[in-house]
Amino acid sequence: MNYRSLLVHLDATPANAARTQIAIALARSWGAHVTGLAPVTAAELQQFQSAAALDGHIAGTTAALLGRAEDLAQEFVLRCDAAGLPSFDAVADRAPTADSLAQQAQGADLLLMGQPDPSLPHYKQALSALEGLLLSCARPVLLIPYTHLDPVRLRRVLVAWDGSRESLRATTDALPVLKAAENVTLVHWRTDAQDSSALPHLTRVRDWLARHGVPAELRHDVTTLSVGDALLNAASDHGADLVVMGAYGHARWAERLFGGVSRTLLTSMTVPVLMSH
Incomplete structure (x- = not known):
């Protein structure tokens, strides 16, 4: 592809x-x-x-x-x-x-x-x-981003994973970029340090990426922030050139009511973002 x-x-x-x-x-x-x-x-x-x-x-x-x-x-x-x-x-x-x-x-x-x-x-x-x-x-x-005036570099990519259909769709759609990247990090956030229920799913996705020629680092991080803010911080900490994420895993009205990762990234992105719904 x-x-x-x-x-x-x-x-x-x-x-x-x-x-x-x-x-x-x-x-x-x-x-x-x-x-x-x-x-x-x-x-x-x-x-x-x-x-x-x-x-x-x-x-x-x-x-x-x-x-x-x-x-x-x-x-x-x-x-x-x-x-x-x-x-x-x-x-x-x-x-x-x-x-x-x-x-x-x-x-x-x-x-x-x-x-x-x-x-x-x-x-x-x-x-x-x-x-x-x-x-x-x-x-x-x-x-x-409207402030981004330089060429887009796609060497370091951060894939935000939440287990949703939209997340899988975005990761699949991004495969051409992921295959060419020098560094790919697959990251999931949890609020409970003792909760490791998502880890087997993350491991399967990492293995799936590897079969497509994408060696990805896996991160299963704990955060006290909203996931949107945690994602923005991670993009900065990793020096990411690109963020890959699903768009609106919940209904848009629900995201507006409770606050959502998609809205946070749309209004506060600091690096290019590849989104799929």
Whole structure:
């Protein structure tokens, strides 16, 4: 299994240029086709249409937003061409962001997205759209922190394991990265130091990874923190280049009510995160 086709979300945020360069570098490294997708942002479309309705210019504002999406797509094509990539294309889409990305990702092995920037307008809408995408997308999603401007290194990978279907899905989806990594750590957290019930399951997963050519270090750690905070600390302590984890192992409303690892990582990630639902 290899990533042969990548899809990258294009938008008008300051992090778009770095995300584009990351997608180009990964496509070159993996010999993959890369598609840039520029959807019309639903929040902006709604805002501009509401304002335009007062003046009777809905069609004009919609066309302006689509024109900006087309400009982003064309800029992506020019950057891919300048980088000498052999296989690439770009699409400007009228569909809302989450719907557009989920549909277009069906033709890709991996979707690249940016973490929403809380300093920008429509942050809450962008975060909600990303959560919806993670729940509906049939492909793994590689999330890039909005502060991450450097190339993505994938040498040291931290796999967060909680025994869920989503956790197994993410680990399986990440196999191409795990096989190429220099160091892989499989980690599970428990609050009771005497509780070793998860250890046999962790050992089976480690053995499964080994059969796929991935020698992984196993960690069965005790924490008094929330798992989300423990995961962020572990990523820093291990010098991780990437975190692999399942997205929303519980219903999204339950995660919002009780606090959840997925939400913690979406809002506070410090390194790229590969998520699957």
